Amino acid sequence: MVPDxxxxxxxxxILLDQRKMPWxxxxxxxxxxxxxxxxxxxxxxxxxxxxxxxxxxxxALASFGGEDIEAAREMLLASRPTAxxxxxxxxxxxxxxxxxxxxxxxxxxxxxxxxIEINRAIGDNGEALIADGSTLxxxxxxxxxxxxxxxxxxxxxxSCKERGKRIKxxxxxxRPRLQGGLLTSWELMEDGFDVTVIxxxxxxxxxxxxxxxxxxxxADRIAANGDTANKIGTxxxxxxxxxxxxxxxxxxxxxxxxxxxRSGYDIPIEERDxxxxxxxxxxxxxxxxxxxxxxxxxxxxxxxxTAIVTEVGVLRPPYDSxxxxxxxxxxxx
Amino acid sequence: MVPDxxxxxxxxxILLDQRKMPWxxxxxxxxxxxxxxxxxxxxxxxxxxxxxxxxxxxxALASFGGEDIEAAREMLLASRPTAxxxxxxxxxxxxxxxxxxxxxxxxxxxxxxxxIEINRAIGDNGEALIADGSTLxxxxxxxxxxxxxxxxxxxxxxSCKERGKRIKxxxxxxRPRLQGGLLTSWELMEDGFDVTVIxxxxxxxxxxxxxxxxxxxxADRIAANGDTANKIGTxxxxxxxxxxxxxxxxxxxxxxxxxxxRSGYDIPIEERDxxxxxxxxxxxxxxxxxxxxxxxxxxxxxxxxTAIVTEVGVLRPPYDSxxxxxxxxxxxx
Numbered sequence: 318m319v320p321d322x323x324x325x326x327x328x329x330x331i332l333l334d335q336r337k338m339p340w341x342x343x344x345x346x347x348x349x350x351x352x353x354x355x356x357x358x359x360x361x362x363x364x365x366x367x368x369x370x371x372x373x374x375x376x377a378l379a380s381f382g383g384e385d386i387e388a389a390r391e392m393l394l395a396s397r398p399t400a401x402x403x404x405x406x407x408x409x410x411x412x413x414x415x416x417x418x419x420x421x422x423x424x425x426x427x428x429x430x431x432x433i434e435i436n437r438a439i440g441d442n443g444e445a446l447i448a449d450g451s452t453l454x455x456x457x458x459x460x461x462x463x464x465x466x467x468x469x470x471x472x473x474x475x476s477c478k479e480r481g482k483r484i485k486x487x488x489x490x491x492r493p494r495l496q497g498g499l500l501t502s503w504e505l506m507e508d509g510f511d512v513t514v515i516x517x518x519x520x521x522x523x524x525x526x527x528x529x530x531x532x533x534x535x536a537d538r539i540a541a542n543g544d545t546a547n548k549i550g551t552x553x554x555x556x557x558x559x560x561x562x563x564x565x566x567x568x569x570x571x572x573x574x575x576x577x578x579r580s581g582y583d584i585p586i587e588e589r590d591x592x593x594x595x596x597x598x599x600x601x602x603x604x605x606x607x608x609x610x611x612x613x614x615x616x617x618x619x620x621x622x623t624a625i626v627t628e629v630g631v632l633r634p635p636y637d638s639x640x641x642x643x644x645x646x647x648x649x650x
Numbered sequence: 651m652v653p654d655x656x657x658x659x660x661x662x663x664i665l666l667d668q669r670k671m672p673w674x675x676x677x678x679x680x681x682x683x684x685x686x687x688x689x690x691x692x693x694x695x696x697x698x699x700x701x702x703x704x705x706x707x708x709x710a711l712a713s714f715g716g717e718d719i720e721a722a723r724e725m726l727l728a729s730r731p732t733a734x735x736x737x738x739x740x741x742x743x744x745x746x747x748x749x750x751x752x753x754x755x756x757x758x759x760x761x762x763x764x765x766i767e768i769n770r771a772i773g774d775n776g777e778a779l780i781a782d783g784s785t786l787x788x789x790x791x792x793x794x795x796x797x798x799x800x801x802x803x804x805x806x807x808x809s810c811k812e813r814g815k816r817i818k819x820x821x822x823x824x825r826p827r828l829q830g831g832l833l834t835s836w837e838l839m840e841d842g843f844d845v846t847v848i849x850x851x852x853x854x855x856x857x858x859x860x861x862x863x864x865x866x867x868x869a870d871r872i873a874a875n876g877d878t879a880n881k882i883g884t885x886x887x888x889x890x891x892x893x894x895x896x897x898x899x900x901x902x903x904x905x906x907x908x909x910x911x912r913s914g915y916d917i918p919i920e921e922r923d924x925x926x927x928x929x930x931x932x933x934x935x936x937x938x939x940x941x942x943x944x945x946x947x948x949x950x951x952x953x954x955x956t957a958i959v960t961e962v963g964v965l966r967p968p969y970d971s972x973x974x975x976x977x978x979x980x981x982x983x
Contacts, residue, residue, distance in 0.1 A: 456851075489851070490935075491851070492823070492825060492849035492850065493849050495935060495936065498927075498935065498936040498940070499936065499937075502936070502940045503937070506939075506940070512941065513941045513942060513943050514927065514936060514940050514943075515942065515943050516825035516826050516850065516882070516883070517825065517850045517851035518789075518825060518850035518851075518882055518883025518886055518887075519882055519883070519943065519945065520886060521886030521889055521948070522885050522886070522948035525949075549851055549852055549855060550849070550850075550851025550852070552854050552858065553853060553854030553855070554851075556854055556889060556890050556893045557889050560889045560893075594831075594847065594848075594849060597935065600933045600934070600935060601933070602831065602930065603823065603828070603831040603832065603835070603847060604673075604832075604835075606839075607831070607835045607839070607845075607847050608844075608845065608847065609848065610820075610846050610856070612852065612855060615852075615855035615858070616855075
C-alpha cells in the first residue's frame with residue numbers, strides 16, 4: 318500500500334521521506350515553517366501539488382509557533398522556485414493569515430482534502446482519453462505521493478484501472494534522481510499495474526517499436542499559452558512523441574496554471590547540485606571531479622501538448638483561450 | 651594519459667578493462683579465442699572498431715593455441731550481435747586462416763595499426779566540418795578506447811584541438827552503462843578539453859538553450875541507406891537535434907558499412923541483462939524486482955544524419971549512392 322504523503326498529527330506535519338522510498342518507509346516530522354521549507358528544498362517531500370499543501374501546513378505551523386508570518390511565507394515560497402502550486406497555496410493561505418492558528422490549520426486541512434478530490438477528478442477526466450488495452454509512457458513521478466493522493470498522471474492510470482481498462486505502463490527512470498525508476502515503478506507495482514522501467518534515452522526507440530499509445534506526465538507550472546514546466550527530460554520526450562504521432566498529455570490541477578506568465582521562457586528553472594547527477598542517493602556513479610549541468614526542469618511548448626487534463630475538464634489547443642476560459646469558470650465558483 | 655585499448659604482449663592479447671575505468675586502470679589478459687569472446691560480451695573491451703581488432707587477435711590466439719579455427723570464428727562472431735566491425739575483421743582474417751599463426755598475428759597487427767591511421771583520417775575529415783569555438787554534444791564513448799586509438803567522434807574533437815580550434819564538449823552520461831559519464835568525460839579531461847556531463851534527458855533542453863552547434867556520435871553498423879545503429883539513446887538524440895536545426899554527424903570507419911542490409915530495420919539489436927539498468931557496476935539504483943527493458947542499441951534513420959564522416963571522406967545524403975560510391979573506391983584500392 319502507498320503510505321500517506323502528508324499527515325497532520327498532534328500539532329506536527331508528518332511527511333513521507335521520498336528520498337528513501339522504496340527502500341525504507343520513513344517519515345519526517347515538521348514542527349516549524351523552517352522544518353517544512355527544508356523538507357521541500359531537500360526533496361523529503363516533492364511533487365508540485367504535494368509541496369503546495371505542505372507549504373499551507375507550514376503556515377499553520379508558523380502561526381501555532383508564534384513565528385513571524387511574513388518571514389515564514391517568504392521562506393516557504395523560496396524553498397523551490399519552479400512549481401507554482403507553492404505560490405498558489407500560500408496565496409490561498411493569505412486569506413486567513415490575520416486569523417487564529419486554528420483558522421489556518423482548518424484551511425490547510427481543507428486544501429489537503431480538496432487535492433485528493435481534484436486528483437480523482439483529473440483521473441476521471443483523463444480516463445476518457447485512454448482506450449482499453451493502451452500502453453502509456455510516463456516520466457518522473459506524478460503519482461499519489463506527488464499529491465495528497467491518487468496522483469495526476471498516475472491518477473489517470475488508476476482511474477483507467479478502476480473502470481476495468483487494462484493498461485500497461487512504461488516509466489522513464491528519470492535521471493538524475495530516478496523518480497520514475499524508484500517511485501513510479503513502486504507506486505504502480507503496489508497497485509498491481511504491469512510496469513516496465515526504461516532509461517530516459519530509450520523512450521524514442523520504444524515509440525519507434527510502436528508500443529506506446531500515449532505519453533502522460535504531470536506539470537510544475539503551465540504558462541498562459543500552455544507551455545509546461547515539468548521534470549527535466551519532459552521536453553525531449555514531447556519532441557519524440559510528436560515525431561512518432563504519439564499523443565502527449567499533461568495532467569495537472571488548475572492551480573498549476575500561471576496566467577502571469579505568458580510563455581514558458583519566463584518560468585524560473587531551478588538548477589540543483591551536480592552531485593545529484595554524480596552520486597544519486599550517495600551512490601557514486603561518476604567521479605567527483607567531473608563538471609555537470611543539472612537543471613531540474615525544462616519547458617515543453619504548448620504546441621507539443623495534445624491536451625491538458627484538469628479537474629474541471631480536458632483542455633485542447635489553442636491553449637491561450639482554453640486556459641483563460643477554464644480559469645474564469647474556476648474563479649466564478 | 652589514455653592507456654592502450656589493446657596490446658599484443660608475449661603471446662597474449664592485453665585488453666584495457668573498460669568496466670573499471672576511470673576508477674581503476676586494469677588489464678585483462680586473453681590467451682585464447684574464448685578469453686577474447688568473453689571479454690567482448692562482458693564489455694571488458696567495447697566500441698565497434700576495438701572489438702573488431704580484438705576479434706582479429708582472437709583468431710591469431712586460436713591459431714597459436716591449435717584451436718578449431720571455425721569454432722573460434724563462430725564464437726567470436728557471436729560475442730556481440732550489433733557491431734558489424736566484428737564480422738568485417740573476421741572476414742579480413744579469413745584470407746589467412748589457412749596460413750601459419752604468425753601470418754594471422756601479422757594481419758591482426760596490421761588491422762590494429764591501420765585503425766589508428768583510419769581514426770586520424772576520420773578526425774581530420776571531420777575537423778573541416780567544425781567551426782572554431784563550437785560546442786559539440788556526444789553520446790556514449792566513440793573515443794580512443796573504443797578504437798585502437800584517437801577515436802571516431804572524439805577523434806574529430808582531438809583533430810580540432812590539434813589544429814588549434816577551441817572546442818567545448820557536452821557528453822550525455824549514456825545510461826545504462828554510463829560510457830559518456832565515465833569514459834568520454836575522463837578521456838577528454840585527460841586531453842585537456844572543457845567537458846560537461848549531462849543526463850540523457852537534458853540534451854533537448856541544452857539544445858533549446860542554443861548552446862549546441864553540432865552533435866557527433868560513432869556507429870556500430872550503418873545500412874546501405876545510411877540508417878545507423880549506435881548506442882541506445884542516439885535515435886532520440888537525432889530527433890531532437892533535427893527539431894532544433896542542429897547538425898547531426900556520424901563518425902565511423904568504412905568497415906562499419908553493411909551493404910548486405912538495405913535499411914536499419916534489419917540490423918540485429920542486442921538486448922542485455924536488466925541488471926545493467928538496475929545496478930550499473932554493482933551500484934544498486936533500482937530494486938531487483940522491477941521489470942526493465944534494456945536494448946543496447948537503436949537505429950537512427952539516415953534522414954536524421956547530416957553527414958557521415960569516414961576515413962576516405964565526408965558522405966552526404968542521398969546515402970544510398972554516396973555510400974555505394976565510397977565503398978567501390980575503397981575496394982578498388
